[in-house]
Amino acid sequence: xxxxxxxxxxxxxxxxxxxxxxxxxxxxxxxxxxxxxxxxxxxxxxxxxxxxxxxxxxxxxxxxxxxxxxxxxxxxxxxxxxxxxxxxxxxxxxxxxxxxxxxxxxxxxxxxxxxxxxxxxxxxxxxxxxxxxxxxxxxxxxxxxxxxxxxxxxxxxxxxxxxxxxxxxxxxxxxxxxxxxxxxxxxxxxxxxxxxxxxxxxxxxxxxxxxxxxxxxxxxxxxxxxxxxxxxxxxxxxxxxxxxxxxxxxxxxxxxxxxxxxxxxxxxxxxxxxxxxxxxxxxxxxxxxxxxxxxxxxxxxxxxxxxxxxxxxxxxxxxxxxxxxxxxxxxxxxxxxxxxxxxxxxxxxxxxxxxxxxxxxxxxxxxxxxxx
Amino acid sequence: xxxxxxxxxxxxxxxxxxxxxxxxxxxxxxxxxxxxxxxxxxxxxxxxxxxxxxxxxxxxxxxxxxxxxxxxxxxxxxxxxxxxxxxxxxxxxxxxxxxxxxxxxxxxxxxxxxxxxxxxxxxxxxxxxxxxxxxxxxxxxxxxxxxxxxxxxxxxxxxxxxxxxxxxxxxxxxxxxxxxxxxxxxxxxxxxxxxxxxxxxxxxxxxxxxxxxxxxxxxxxxxxxxxxxxxxxxxxxxxxxxxxxxxxxxxxxxxxxxxxxxxxxxxxxxxxxxxxxxxxxxxxxxxxxxxxxxxxxxxxxxxxxxxxxxxxxxxxxxxxxxxxxxxxxxxxxxxxxxxxxxxxxxxxxxxxxxxxxxxxxxxxxxxxxxxxxxxxxxxxxxxxxxxxxxxxxxxxxxxxxxxxxxxxxxxxxxxxxxxxxxxxxxxxxx
Numbered sequence: 001x002x003x004x005x006x007x008x009x010x011x012x013x014x015x016x017x018x019x020x021x022x023x024x025x026x027x028x029x030x031x032x033x034x035x036x037x038x039x040x041x042x043x044x045x046x047x048x049x050x051x052x053x054x055x056x057x058x059x060x061x062x063x064x065x066x067x068x069x070x071x072x073x074x075x076x077x078x079x080x081x082x083x084x085x086x087x088x089x090x091x092x093x094x095x096x097x098x099x100x101x102x103x104x105x106x107x108x109x110x111x112x113x114x115x116x117x118x119x120x121x122x123x124x125x126x127x128x129x130x131x132x133x134x135x136x137x138x139x140x141x142x143x144x145x146x147x148x149x150x151x152x153x154x155x156x157x158x159x160x161x162x163x164x165x166x167x168x169x170x171x172x173x174x175x176x177x178x179x180x181x182x183x184x185x186x187x188x189x190x191x192x193x194x195x196x197x198x199x200x201x202x203x204x205x206x207x208x209x210x211x212x213x214x215x216x217x218x219x220x221x222x223x224x225x226x227x228x229x230x231x232x233x234x235x236x237x238x239x240x241x242x243x244x245x246x247x248x249x250x251x252x253x254x255x256x257x258x259x260x261x262x263x264x265x266x267x268x269x270x271x272x273x274x275x276x277x278x279x280x281x282x283x284x285x286x287x288x289x290x291x292x293x294x295x296x297x298x299x300x301x302x303x304x305x306x307x308x309x310x311x312x313x314x315x316x317x318x319x320x321x322x323x324x325x326x327x328x329x330x331x332x333x334x335x336x337x338x339x340x341x342x343x344x345x346x347x348x349x350x351x352x353x354x355x356x357x358x359x360x361x362x363x364x365x366x367x368x369x370x371x372x
Numbered sequence: 373x374x375x376x377x378x379x380x381x382x383x384x385x386x387x388x389x390x391x392x393x394x395x396x397x398x399x400x401x402x403x404x405x406x407x408x409x410x411x412x413x414x415x416x417x418x419x420x421x422x423x424x425x426x427x428x429x430x431x432x433x434x435x436x437x438x439x440x441x442x443x444x445x446x447x448x449x450x451x452x453x454x455x456x457x458x459x460x461x462x463x464x465x466x467x468x469x470x471x472x473x474x475x476x477x478x479x480x481x482x483x484x485x486x487x488x489x490x491x492x493x494x495x496x497x498x499x500x501x502x503x504x505x506x507x508x509x510x511x512x513x514x515x516x517x518x519x520x521x522x523x524x525x526x527x528x529x530x531x532x533x534x535x536x537x538x539x540x541x542x543x544x545x546x547x548x549x550x551x552x553x554x555x556x557x558x559x560x561x562x563x564x565x566x567x568x569x570x571x572x573x574x575x576x577x578x579x580x581x582x583x584x585x586x587x588x589x590x591x592x593x594x595x596x597x598x599x600x601x602x603x604x605x606x607x608x609x610x611x612x613x614x615x616x617x618x619x620x621x622x623x624x625x626x627x628x629x630x631x632x633x634x635x636x637x638x639x640x641x642x643x644x645x646x647x648x649x650x651x652x653x654x655x656x657x658x659x660x661x662x663x664x665x666x667x668x669x670x671x672x673x674x675x676x677x678x679x680x681x682x683x684x685x686x687x688x689x690x691x692x693x694x695x696x697x698x699x700x701x702x703x704x705x706x707x708x709x710x711x712x713x714x715x716x717x718x719x720x721x722x723x724x725x726x727x728x729x730x731x732x733x734x735x736x737x738x739x740x741x742x743x744x745x746x747x748x749x750x751x752x753x754x755x756x757x758x759x760x761x762x763x764x765x766x767x768x769x770x771x772x773x774x775x776x777x778x779x780x781x782x783x784x785x786x787x788x789x790x791x792x793x794x795x796x797x798x799x800x801x802x
Contacts, residue, residue, distance in 0.1 A: 027486035034479070134595045142594050143500035143569045144474065149507050162511070163482075236478045238504040241595065243475035279479075282468075301431070 003183055010179040017171045026163035031275050033163070033235050036170035039271035040177040040228030042256050043264055044221035047181050049253075050262020051190060052217035053197030054110055058122030059225050059252045061129040062099050062106075064244035066226025068133065069098025071145040071239045078148050088150065088234065092173070095230035096223050103222020107215035126249045130241035144240025147233060170231045177224040178264060184220055185264075193217055251307065258310050260323030269322045273310075278303035414724035416491025422458070422716065422723065425466035425484035427505075428497045428520075432471035433594070437620050437650070438497055440696060441520065442467040444705025445495065447693035448685075452709070455799045458716045459723075465709075466490065474504035481505040485514055492517050492728060495538065495708045499523045499570050510534045515728050517715070518708050518754070522644060523570045524779055527753035534725075536732055536747060538708060540672045540755040541779060542571055542617065545642045546578020548758050548775040549670055551784035553613055553640055554583065560638075563588040563611035565602055565626055567618060575617035575642055581781050587611055592622060599626050600633075607635040616641040624654035627663050640668040643758065647700030648768035661766045669768070670758040672741045673707050675700070676769050680794040681707075681740055688798075711739045714800040721802075740798075742774050742791040753779075757787045 021029050045059050056062075073094025077087045106125065110118045133139045151157075152165040160168075184190055195203040196210045203210055233239045255274045260266025281303045318325040416423040428442040429435045446465050453462040466488050468480035477496075484490045485508075492515035496502045499521040506525075509516040510532045518538035519526045522545065526537035553562065562583050566572025568591040576589060588609035590602035603626055606614055614637050616623050623645040630637065646669025652660035674681035685706045689698050696702070716723055718731035731737060738744040743757040757776030761768050773786040795801075 025486065027482055030479070030482050030486075131595060134593050137568075141568045143503070146503065149511075151511075232475065236475055236504060237507065238474050238500075240474050240500055242473045242500075245473075279483075 003186070006179060006182050006186065010175050010182075014171060014175040017175075018168055021160075021164050021167045021171075024164075024167075026161045029161070029163040029167040030235070031279070033167040033170035033231070034275045035268075035271045036167070036174035037228045037231035037235065038252070038255075038274045039174045039268055040231065041225040041252055042259065042267040042270045042274070043174075043178050043181050044224030044228075045252055046256040046259070046262055046264065046267040046270075047185060048217050048221035049256065051185060051197065052193040052214055054214060054217060055115070055119045055253075056106075056122045056218075056221070057119050057249050057253060058106070058125040058129075059221075060244040060246070060249035061122075061126040062103060062222045062225035063229035063232065063248075064129050064133065064239070064241070065102045065222075066095035066099035066229030067233045067239040067244070068139060068145065068229075069226060070095040070230035070233045071147045072138075074147045074233075075145065083148070084153070087148075088169070091147075091234070092227065092230050095226045099226020099229065100219055100223045103219045103226075104215065106222065107218025110218050111211035111214040122249075123246075126244075126246050130244060133241040142241060144238055144243070146238045149237055150234065166235045169234060173227050173231050177227045178267075181220065181224060182264065189213070189216060247304070251304075254307050254311050256321075258307070258314055258321055260321030260325075263321070263323040263327075265326070266321050266323035273307075277306060281306060414491065414722070415489040417461070417723055420461055421464050422461045423464045423466065423488060423490050424492050424494045424712070425468065425488055425490040426493060426495050426497070427468050427470040427477050427480050427484070427501065428495075429472035429501075430467070430469035432473070434472035434498070438520075438701065440699065440701040441495070441497065441705040441708075443693060443696065444685075444689065444702040445709040446705075448688055448706040448709035449713075450692045451688045452713055452799060455797070458713055458800065459721055459802060463713065463716070465494070470501055472498055472501055474501050477501040477504055478508070481508065485509070485512060491515070491723065491725060492712075494518055494712050495520045495705075497521070499525070506532055506535055513725060515725050517728075517732070518711060520704075520708070521571075522574070522642070524574060524753070525570065527751060529750060529752050532752075534729060536752045537754045538711070540643070540670070540758045541753060542574035542642060542644075543578040543581075543779045544756065544777055545670045545758055546575040546615070546617070547582050547777045547784055548760070549615060549640055549642070549668070550579045550582035551775065551777075552668070552760050552772075553615075557613050557638065560613040561587045561609070561611050562613050562615065563590070563606050563609060564615040565590045565592065565599070565606065565618060565622075566616075567591070567622070568593050571619075571642075571644065572617045575615070578779075579615055582784070592618070594619070594622070597625070599629055602626075603629045603633060603635065606637070607633060611637060613638045613640060616645055618642075618645040620645045620647055620650045621654060624651050627651075627667075628655060628659075631659070631663055638666065638668070641670075643670045643672065643700075646670065646761070648763055648766075649697060649699040650701065653697070653699075664763050665765075667763040667768075669761050671700070671761050671770070672743065672755040672758045673700075673703050674740060674742065674791065675703060675761060677767060681798070684794060684798045707740050710798060710800065711737065711745070714739065717800040717802045738792050740792050740794070742770070743776065743787055743789065744792055 024032060041059050041063050045056060048054055048056055070091040074087055074091035077090045109121055113121060134142050139145060152160060152162055192208050192213045195208055196213045200210045251274055255270030256267055258273060259270030285302060314321055426442055428438060430439050449463045449465045457463060466484060468484060470477040470480050481493060484493060493509060495518045497520040502519050502521060513534060516535040518536060520538060522539035522542040524541045524543060526535050564576050564579055564586055566576050572591055588606050588611055590605055592599050592602055616626060616639060618626060623641055627639060648664060651664055655663055685703055686698055688706060689696060689702055715728060715731050715737045718736050719727040732747045733749045735748050737747060741755050742759050743755055745754050746756045757774055759770045759774040760772055762771045775784050776787045777784040
């Protein structure tokens, strides 16, 4: 896909998504904004794991880095009398810088480690970041940093609700993040990442510097995760260590595997699951005639259980995740159709180059989340 | 929704553009319809029910200390409903778990307001958690009643006209405790251990207003379950009277740590972390009572064993709460439920969000504390005074006077009124 077409598609998709917000009530729009925020993170993660073959258990920490970067910049700008769009963009820039630097450092270390060692490093990060954030006075400990409230801009105020506006902003940021990743994936860098993932030695023989490629992948993935964190703070006006626990990191990873590793459609499906599954489980337990104590107990844990089951079922039944299953179904249908049609040749260019249906998916990324 | 399905089912690329244009046009046409939808006149109020909600930590690290509050409140609402409810309506209390995570609080409170259409959010728990939704609730004109936190932040009728506090605030508690300590202990070296947030800061501000500079000021972070360094520093500074702005778990931790170090001091705690039954639960039946002998704490709710309110709450707890352990949280949750019912009774036959707030601002709602509530149009602070409790032989009871003061540098003076008496079996009458 040419870069121009990608950009056009992204713009079209964004307009469509913004149009869709008119069909949703405020709460659904709020959920849509959360989906967009998590999509930034899952998209970055799926490119990192699926394309460059590096495993990160620490994406919640990168989201936190972006969130704190956003909040601190926004507060500094508020102090300097800046507000509105300039303040928001400044905050996003802060998020990009902070998460980018953390991602770069991680990537530099990551390029020297692989498999379980890199997983261990990122795991340390996700445990350490909330602990550091909780004990650094400038980050205001456990209660976190609050930011000023960004309402609907004046001219739109009579037209749309606050949640709808937040969904618009979140979708726009997610569109930028995902488009950036698509361009990266389809460009020369994406090719190099796949080469490094599949065989580092061969890639090096072909003139690629594997370490540089890996660091780039990590930094790009970190920046998009940071954008996700920034969107979360924009929507909720607060960032605190408690919002980015280890469980979220694992959930993000499970989400991209369930959605379909390496596929951006899978990342989107995963983000939807991260937001909707706990809510659906809560609604289901509320609807069942269970004693209050049981409902209380289930509320916090059943979603994780369902996620775990989904993961097991999908990895066993459809290793390509939901997106992979969809692509495979489409391919089967097309094959049937072309077989029915007289002499039409079987399509050979399907499925796309992405990982989901190829069995050569790197082993450790798929296996580790099941253990977590 | 036709547009959505239309868009989803499009298959051929040639149709994409057409469908997209049509879809967008249709969406634009829908704008005026959806955007102007306003909520019903009084959400949450139906023919026979009133629906309210709260956010509370039912899972996660804070659950151990606070999950019992909403359970106690629910039990009291069940009791009221069995007595016929308020104005013939039963009260439905929707409790959502936020795991003490502000991001989750945001989600569940939106769910309460937009999905469950609650009349009010009652007793949302926690300073950081509730702080993340206070703007949202006020923006949407949702009564935000009796926040379960002693932060003075809730008393700001100009910025947050819909928000009302419930706890006596931490500054008041600090000032009264400091005054009590000053009068009680001679030649004492005063120190404080506080949580590293508004709780600790506000409480310490109250202390220093009365006592001046303290010999040692220590802080802890909830995410770090070790206060050895802090207690050690207090011991080294020669502290003899230690104030605590700690939650129950950390009160127990501080006392236990000091005992292990062989460090004896007088411990004086804010009400948030001074609940005897809960502390014994943490410290264990064996050493708890010994460590807590003479332990001093503030309170503003009925707590004496023979108080009629406490007797009623014990009965309700046995009958509607499966006989759960009876602690300060039980009294707290039931008091919140009683106070809300009283506000609802005063809000008129057909309560609305506005009439609920009017009832509170009129000052007619007095609650059930040892001092009456002091809500008015200018003040959304709940209790202006607190009493002192001391543990003796395993019984935590009030001693001496009840004290009132302000959040500034005003004096601490004895309260000359009476606690609010129990009437009509705890069922508020209109």
